Amino acid sequence: MSFLFVVNLKLMSTYADRYFPDEPTGPKVVTETIPGPKGKEVIKSLSDVFDTRCVFFPTDYEKSYGNYIVDADNNVLLDTYCQVASIGLGYNNPNLIKVAKSDKMIRALTDRPALSNFPGLDYEEMQRDILKYAPKGQKYVWNGLSGADANELALKAVFFNYQSTKRGYDSPFTEEEERSCMENLPPGNPELAVLSFKRAFHGRLFATASLTRSKPLHKMDMPSFHWPTGEFPAYKYPLEENEDQNKKEDARCLAIVEDRFKNWHCPIAALIIEPIQSEGGDNHADAAFFQGLRDITLKYGAKLIIDEVQTGCGGTGIMWDHERYNITPPPDLVTFSKKMQSSGYFFHDPELIPNLPYRQFNTWSGDPKNILMCGAIMKEINEKGLLPSLRETGLYFYGKLEELQNEYPKLISNLRGKGKGCFMAFDISSPEKRAKFLAEMRINGVNIGDCGSLGVRLRPGLTFNKKHVDVFIPIMKTVLSSL
C-alpha cells in the first residue's frame, strides 16, 4: 500500500514540486523599481569595472530557486527569460548541485585539460552521455565554447569538407594552395559562401556576424564576408485560417533561396537556419519549407546546418526542434549551446571530420566542466520525463494566452508557438507599448524578454508548469488592462 502511495505521489507531483519543494507560490516585489535601491548601488559600483548598460538587474543566485529569480533587493520574480533561454532546470537545481560537487567536476576545474591532446579517462563517458540524446541520425559531436563558436566550428568543418571533396579527401594541399593561404588569398583561401536568412541570428564573431541578420547593431563596422541572404517565411496567424497564403509564402521564399544558389558569384557551401528564428522575432516555418531547403542543398551539393542554439535541448517540448519536420535526409550538422551549458555541433558523415589532425583544434577543444554538466542536464530531462509535462503545460499556457489575445486584439497579435512547449511569442502593437509591457511585467513580478521589433518571447525553463502559468496569466492581464 505504502509503495503504491509513493508511486502515485510521484506521478501526481511535478518536477518543480519534487525538487523545488520550497519554491515561492508567487512573485514578491518589494521595491518601487527594478532594479531597486540596492540593485542600483550594485550597478553603480560594478560599472567601474564592467559595461553595465545591458544589465536587467543584479541577481542574487544564492536566493534564486527553481522558476524564481531573486534580485539584489530581494524582489522575487517568476522567470520566463531564464538567462536568455539558458537555464533549463531551474535555479540551484539539487540534482545539478550534486554534479557540481562531484570529484569529476573538481578535477575538471583544477586540471582543465587540452582535451584533444590529453583527454581524461572519464572523457569518453562524457561524450557518450551527450551522444545518447543527439538528434536522430547524428553519430558524432564536436565541442565548442559558445553558440557563436559552435557555428564557426561547423562552418570550418563545412569548408574543409567542400574543398577536400573537390581535391580528393586524402589528396595533399598543392604548393600554390599552401603559399596563397599564407597571404589570405585564393586558391588556398577560396571564395566560398554560406547562405543565411533575413532576421537570422547565428552569433557575433566575424563569420557568424556575416550570417546574422536580425539587427544592424550586431553587424555594424565589422569587416564581413559577402555572403547571401535568403528570405524566411513571414506567416499569417492564426495558421489554420491562412494555409493557402502561407503555402505561397513558402514557395516565394524557396524560389529566392534557389535563385541565390544558381546565381551567387561564388559557390554556396552551406545553408544555415534556426528551426525557429528566435532573436529575430520568433519566426516559425513549416515542414514543407524545411524539406524544400533540404532538397535545394542536395541539388546544389551544399550542407544543411541547423542552428539549435536557442531551440535545442527540450525548450520546444522535444529535444531537438527540427526533428518535428522530419527533414529527409536529416541535416548534416546541428549546432547547440545555451540550455546545454556546453556547446558544439552534431554531425553524421565521418567525412566532416577533417582529413588531417589539428585542422579543427584549439587548446581546450571544449570545457569538460560544461560537457559534464551538459550530459547531466540531458539525462535529467529525459529520465525525469520533463518533456511530456512541458508539452502539456505549453498547450495549457497557449490556451490562456489565446484568451488574452482575444480579449485585447488591439494590443496583442500573432500569438505563435502552439504545440512547441512554452517556446511561444506574441507581438505587442508598437515598440513603445512593448517596452512599457515588459517593464510593467517586471515590476509586477515576471522577468521576461523581447525579440524582433515587436515580439515578446517566452523562454521559461523545462520546470515551468501549470501552477506557474496560473501565476503568469493574472499578472499579464493586469498589465494589459493598464496599457
Next chain:
Amino acid sequence: MSFLFVVNLKLMSTYADRYFPDEPTGPKVVTETIPGPKGKEVIKSLSDVFDTRCVFFPTDYEKSYGNYIVDADNNVLLDTYCQVASIGLGYNNPNLIKVAKSDKMIRALTDRPALSNFPGLDYEEMQRDILKYAPKGQKYVWNGLSGADANELALKAVFFNYQSTKRGYDSPFTEEEERSCMENLPPGNPELAVLSFKRAFHGRLFATASLTRSKPLHKMDMPSFHWPTGEFPAYKYPLEENEDQNKKEDARCLAIVEDRFKNWHCPIAALIIEPIQSEGGDNHADAAFFQGLRDITLKYGAKLIIDEVQTGCGGTGIMWDHERYNITPPPDLVTFSKKMQSSGYFFHDPELIPNLPYRQFNTWSGDPKNILMCGAIMKEINEKGLLPSLRETGLYFYGKLEELQNEYPKLISNLRGKGKGCFMAFDISSPEKRAKFLAEMRINGVNIGDCGSLGVRLRPGLTFNKKHVDVFIPIMKTVLSSL
C-alpha cells in the same frame, strides 16, 4: 623561536615542496611505449566518439600531481608542456581545489548566468580580482571564452572604435550604413585590415585565422580577410655576439611594417603581435622593435594589440611579458587565456567600450567559473611569490641547457629565452631528429612539446624548480647521446 622556525622553513621550501609534499622524486615509465597498452585501448574506444588523432596520451587526472602528469598506464612523467602552457600551478593544486569546492563555484556551475544581463552579486569582486594584476596602465577587462575568442573580441572593439572615431563617438549610424551592413557590404561593413606577422599564431576562428601565419594547415580552405603580413625579426643567437646584425634585422622588419601601413589598399586599424611568437617557433624580439611598432601605430592612428595568450600570467617570470619592453605608451589592448583558465582582453581607453550597449555582447559574456578560477590563480602566483622563484629556476635551467648546447652543437642550436623564466626553446637539427628527440624524451619520462619547424618549447608550470631541472637535464643528456 618556533615562529621563526616556521618562517624560515617557509622561506627555504619551494611552493612545490609546500603544496605538493607527495610529489614523485622523478618520472617512472612502466610501459615500452607511451601510450602503453591501456592508453591504446582507451584511444581505440574513444575514437568512436572523438577525433583522437591529436592525442599524446590519455591522462589520469586523479593521479596527476604537481609537476607530474600520469597516463592511463600509470606512467609518471615530468610535465614541461602543461596542457599547451595552460596549467600554471600544478595538477590537483590543493589551493585551487578549495576554490573548486566553494559555494561561489557551485553556484557558477548550476546557475551559469547571462553575465551582461544578470550579473551575480559576487561578480564585481571577480572582475576586481583580475584587474588587480592587470598589465600596467590597463583599467578595464572584457571577458571571453578562449584565446581565439579574446582576440576576435579585441578586433571587434578596435573596428567599432575606428569607425566610431570617424563617425563621431556618439553619432548614429546612417541609413546607408544600416542598409548596407545587412547585405555584408560597405559602408556598414567597411574594408579595414589588421596587420599580423609571419609565423604569428592568434587563433583559428575566421578573423583570427586570417591573422595566424604559423602553418598553412591552420588557414587552408577557409574564406579569409585579405589582411597584411609584417616580418617578425629572425635573430641570430647568442644575442650578445650578434647585436649589430640583430639591430639591422629590427630595422628591416620595421621598414616592412611601415610600408604596409603606407601602401595597403585599405586602412590598417590595428597591429597584433605576441611578445614571444610561441606556436610559430618561440621567436623573440627586443624592446627597440616593440617600441618601433608602437611608434608606427601612433603615426598611422592604429591600435596596438598584444596577444599574451601563451606568454601571459607569469610563465616568463613576470606577469605580462610585454612589460619588460616598457612600450610607451602601453599597448591599447592585451589579450589573455590559457594559464588564466579564463580569457578576454585588458584595455585602458574607455572609448574602446562600444558607444552602444549590445554591440559587444553574447549570452554568457564569459564564464564565471573560469573567471573565479582565474582570479584565484593570479592571487596565488603573486601572494605566494612564485615569480621570483621561477626567474631563479629559469636562469639555472638556462645554464644547464647551455652546457648541453655546448656539448652537442650539431644537435642543438638557438637556445633562447634567457631571463624569461622557464619559457625557453631550442632548435634540433632536423624535423626528423626533433621528432625522435620528443618521442625519446617522453619514453624517458618527460612530457614535452614542439613549436615552429625545428623548435622544442619548454612550458613547465610556475611550480617548476631546481629539483625538477635536475630531473630533466640528465634525461635530456641521455636522449641526446642516443640521437
